[in-house]
Amino acid sequence: MPEQELNNLARIGQLDKVPFSADLLRKMLATARTRLQDAQRTDNSTETRFDCAYTAIRAVADAGLLAHGWRTSTSKPGHHQTTIGCLVHTLGVSPATVRVLDALRKQRNLSDYDGELVTDQALHECLQQAATLLQLAEQQLQPLTNKNTP
Numbered sequence: 001m002p003e004q005e006l007n008n009l010a011r012i013g014q015l016d017k018v019p020f021s022a023d024l025l026r027k028m029l030a031t032a033r034t035r036l037q038d039a040q041r042t043d044n045s046t047e048t049r050f051d052c053a054y055t056a057i058r059a060v061a062d063a064g065l066l067a068h069g070w071r072t073s074t075s076k077p078g079h080h081q082t083t084i085g086c087l088v089h090t091l092g093v094s095p096a097t098v099r100v101l102d103a104l105r106k107q108r109n110l111s112d113y114d115g116e117l118v119t120d121q122a123l124h125e126c127l128q129q130a131a132t133l134l135q136l137a138e139q140q141l142q143p144l145t146n147k148n149t150p
Contacts, residue, residue: 051108054108084098085098
């Protein structure tokens with residue numbers, strides 16, 4: 001079923017098929033780990049910490065798509081929303097969690113584009129979601145990081 005859903009998104013131009021690369025998958029997961037570490041640094045501003053935690057979430061979501069041979073089509077608007085929404089199909093994340101992650105995406109947009117300050121509560125939620133999602137991805141995708149790819 002997940003492949004059918006991903007194929008449907010490709011048909012409407014939201015996803016592009018890509019060759020799997022274990023090296024790229026390792027890099028995406030490393031990016032998520034580094035951004036999460038940066039997000040945990042209390043000497044960074046709340047907004048910077050939130051942005052880093054959100055970037056960790058997005059890197060994990062991108063890694064989940066790559067593991068299935070896809071990436072979002074960046075030529076269309078809404079690719080962050082699509083990436084996060086696909087977590088249901090790529091890593092088996094619950095729809096309720098995806099709704100929370102999408103709310104964090106919206107908060108990131110408000111912060112980045114409208115200058116809205118990030119609350120401590122939003123930061124805490126983003127940090128928690130990023131850590132949980134990264135742990136899930138590392139458990140599920142670890143075998144793929146050892147694959148030999150051209």
